[in-house]
Each structure stands twice: as C-alpha cells, then as structure tokens.
Amino acid sequence: MDDEKHKQILIEKYLSAYNSFDIDRMLATLHDEIEFRNVSGGVINAHASGKEQFRRLAEHGKTLFLSRQLTVRGYDLEAEPATVNIHFRGSLAFDIPEGASKGETMEMEGRSEFSFQDGLIRKIVDIS
Numbered sequence: 599m600d601d602e603k604h605k606q607i608l609i610e611k612y613l614s615a616y617n618s619f620d621i622d623r624m625l626a627t628l629h630d631e632i633e634f635r636n637v638s639g640g641v642i643n644a645h646a647s648g649k650e651q652f653r654r655l656a657e658h659g660k661t662l663f664l665s666r667q668l669t670v671r672g673y674d675l676e677a678e679p680a681t682v683n684i685h686f687r688g689s690l691a692f693d694i695p696e697g698a699s700k701g702e703t704m705e706m707e708g709r710s711e712f713s714f715q716d717g718l719i720r721k722i723v724d725i726s
C-alpha cells in the first residue's frame with residue numbers, strides 16, 4: 599500500500615470513530631505521543647499531549663454534542679502535514695447562555711492537518 603493511501607485510511611478510520619463517539623477506535627489510530635490542537639479564529643482553544651490527555655479531551659467532547667458529523671470535502675495527502683478540508687455539523691447537547699439552544703444544529707467549514715509517525719497519526723491541528 600502506498601503512503602498516501604495509508605494516510606487516507608488512517609484519517610478515515612479516525613473520522614469514522616470521531617463521528618460515532620468511539621474514543622477507543624480514535625485512539626487506535628494515534629501515536630502514543632499524539633499532539634492535538636484546536637484553533638478557532640486564530641486562537642488555540644484546546645490542546646492535548648499524549649494519548650491520556652487526548653482521551654480526556656475526547657471524553658469531554660462527547661458531552662458537547664448529541665450528534666456530530668465531520669464530512670471530508672477534499673484531501674491533500676501529498677503535503678506535509680496532510681490537509682483535509684472538512685464540513686462539521688453537530689447538534690448541541692446543552693443550551694448556550696444568550697446563544698443556541700440544546701438540540702440546535704451548528705455547522706462550520708474548516709480544515710484538519712495530520713502528521714504521521716511510525717504508521718500512526720502523530721499530530722492533528724483542527725482549524726476553523
């Protein structure tokens with residue numbers, strides 16, 4: 599299997615696990631020393647170093663949405679890091695004060711950057 603195909607398969611496994619709230623399957627695609635950052639409007643609003651911190655962050659993320667779906671709009675697997683253009687759609691699990699209500703749908707466009715090491719995902723940067 600070529601390198602680009604392996605990267606795409608890993609990313610698809612990770613996204614499938616994310617969409618189904620399956621943290622163990624997400625972790626199976628990640629390097630032990632995973633680095634994760636979520637960047638919104640140029641500000642880092644979430645960060646995890648290592649699988650245990652990532653697990654805790656993912657467990658918290660499960661509480662935010664009743665359902666969620668990341669849909670791939672396009673891949674650039676030749677770049678380093680590999681870039682995936684993504685559409686996010688999620689149904690809120692709680693009311694936001696002076697904002698959206700529980701059950702309301704949020705949608706946004708963004709991209710995720712993936713770096714790899716030892717055949718696993720080593721770094722993820724989500725940017726919206």
